[in-house]
Amino acid sequence: MKLNIFIASLLMAFLFITGCNRDEISFHAPSKELRFSQDTLVLDTVYNQVRSETYAVKVYNQEDKDIKIPKISLQGGSNSPYRLNVDGKSGTEFTDIPLRKKDSLFIFVEIAPIANSKEAIAEDRINFSSNQHVTLLSVVQDAEFFVKTSANPNIIAQNTTWQSNKAKIIYGDLTLAEGKTLNIEKGTKIYFSKNSGLKISKNATLNVSGDLNEEVIFRGDRNETRYDTIPVNWNSIKMEEGATANINYAKIFGGTSGLEMVKGTANVRNTQIHTFQNYGILAVNSSVTAINTVMYNCGESSFGIFKGGNIDLTHCTLTNYWSLNASMPGLALYATNEFKNASGTVEQAPLTLNIKNSIIHTSRDNAMIFKPTSGQIFTYLIDSSLLKYGNNAGFNFDGNAMIVNSIKNQDPKFLNYNLAKTNLRLANDSPAKGKAKLTYAQSIPLDIVKISRTTAPTIGAYQ
Structure with a gap:
């Protein structure tokens, strides 16, 4: 019984040590461009002051090293109708975001606009410190x-x-x-x-x-x-x-x-x-x-x-x-x-x-x-x-x-x-x-799309 307890203690100690070692990772500045799941994210039509569904953009680290992205931000800042969630945090600007080698990161996007016209386009960008960006587009209805x-x-x-x-x-x-x-x-x-x-x-x-x-x-x-x-x-x-x-x-x-x-x-x-x-x-x-x-x-x-x-x-x-x-x-x-x-x-x-x-x-x-x-x-x-x-x-x-x-x-x-x-x-x-x-x-001389059917008419709603 004592031997079993001793072995279990050694195993727990080993897991603790190796777990700590895994967390001690050195992150480096990016030396290559990031890759995105899409360069333009089109959100479906949304209504005045109604929050949209949540959409996602995936960011890929193509390098053979762990990197830290210095900055991810909305170009429109706090005035933007869009909001982001990066690594579990909501906001419009994020710094020093870690991304392990050959791994990916989700950026979640939603919009809650205020419309001042019948129909308008809401456009913004997710900017990255690497001078890259993802365009955000949505039709907004009053x-x-x-x-x-x-x-x-x-x-x-x-x-x-x-x-x-x-x-x-x-x-x-x-x-x-x-x-x-x-x-x-x-x-x-x-x-x-x-x-x-x-x-x-x-x-x-x-x-x-x-x-x-x-x-x-x-x-x-x-x-x-x-x-x-x-x-x-x-x-x-x-x-x-x-x-x-x-x-x-x-x-x-x-x-x-x-x-x-x-x-x-x-x-x-x-x-x-x-x-x-x-x-x-x-x-x-x-x-x-x-x-x-x-x-x-x-x-x-x-x-x-x-x-x-x-x-x-x-x-x-x-x-x-x-x-x-x-x-x-x-x-x-x-x-x-x-x-x-x-x-x-x-x-x-x-x-x-x-x-x-x-x-x-x-x-x-x-x-x-x-x-x-x-x-x-x-x-x-x-x-x-x-x-x-x-x-x-x-x-x-x-x-x-x-x-x-x-x-x-x-x-x-x-x-x-x-x-x-x-x-x-x-x-x-x-x-x-x-x-x-x-x-x-x-x-009924016109069909459903206003095509004449007065000669050789066709059965159904379409001529």
């Missing part, structure tokens, strides 16, 4: 905040117009009061924090007036590009009974559901709705007219129709290549007379559904499933459209008088349906090219 708290219910109580001069940042649900109108002008950006959404109360109206290249944006408040293809960053635009939404040239993406309606009315034109955990549009006993509208990549269905309603789709592209959760159906369109309400009661109502000059396509066997219920009207017309059709679709394709001049099970040949680089324009040899019905096309 912003208006809507924050729900116990003392503030976050309600728009008067008719209101939002302009594009300030981004709208919403924390918690923002509610448009009953009977009121919210007008949103072109180019306006609306960002939602996690678990936040927009509620359109009974008989209230949402008017979204975007334009090509000046779309109104509804998305989560994480501006990094990777969040463009991630759902559940926010909740939804939820419409109560009697509410109306008139939406033209919007981009709505990245939440739980896009537009949720119960006995509401929506007129949607020239709009992209994508990347939602559940539905792009969830319409319960509602009226929806969609023109030149693109919906894709939603876990349940790009368009979900419950408890009937009146639905009219013309020159729309509804598709789905959902891959985030293989157990979800990933449909393009689902329609039924039924709906189970919050108390668990199944409600039913008649449905009228028209699909004209539209693409309904997915990577699954069925792009579209109908579930009519006994005793309820389920009327539909599929005219001059391209449809992915398989078993258990709930209807017959061949010999069906309600399916006219339509294409079954042909690849529409989208230019790119991969999640991060989606481009649902069609290749020149697409079977949808020139196959749309001219009478429908002439009533």
Whole structure:
């Protein structure tokens, strides 16, 4: 026993001595240039007085000796909107930073700017004593905040117009009061924090007036590009009974559901709705007219129709290549007379559904499933459209008088349906090219990007 204690004591002493020796390292002045993981660090768009995510630059010691960097500093000093963290310390200037041979050092960067204009570039440099630098760039937007708290219910109580001069940042649900109108002008950006959404109360109206290249944006408040293809960053635009939404040239993406309606009315034109955990549009006993509208990549269905309603789709592209959760159906369109309400009661109502000059396509066997219920009207017309059709679709394709001049099970040949680089324009040899019905096309003479379709019109939202 005593021998074991003696051996353990010797081992501890050896570790202590060698540990001390390792710390006694001589650091030298750099004799070569440092190497960086990047010469320019671009931070994603940030908002007035809101701190960004943390980004990193890696600094490499390429020498065969341990060095001490005399100085690392922000060129803008204490007036810079940027802040650094070097070797666990925060600030704008650091001296005598040790860096062992063939090793690397992380410099962490964040920005919390003050914006004085609609949109500006914040630029600064991380300077090194070796006359080297790393450029820092970020787009800074001025912003208006809507924050729900116990003392503030976050309600728009008067008719209101939002302009594009300030981004709208919403924390918690923002509610448009009953009977009121919210007008949103072109180019306006609306960002939602996690678990936040927009509620359109009974008989209230949402008017979204975007334009090509000046779309109104509804998305989560994480501006990094990777969040463009991630759902559940926010909740939804939820419409109560009697509410109306008139939406033209919007981009709505990245939440739980896009537009949720119960006995509401929506007129949607020239709009992209994508990347939602559940539905792009969830319409319960509602009226929806969609023109030149693109919906894709939603876990349940790009368009979900419950408890009937009146639905009219013309020159729309509804598709789905959902891959985030293989157990979800990933449909393009689902329609039924039924709906189970919050108390668990199944409600039913008649449905009228028209699909004209539209693409309904997915990577699954069925792009579209109908579930009519006994005793309820389920009327539909599929005219001059391209449809992915398989078993258990709930209807017959061949010999069906309600399916006219339509294409079954042909690849529409989208230019790119991969999640991060989606481009649902069609290749020149697409079977949808020139196959749309001219009478429908002439009533909508421009496609979603304002290209004429008055001759040889193409099925879908893109000519």
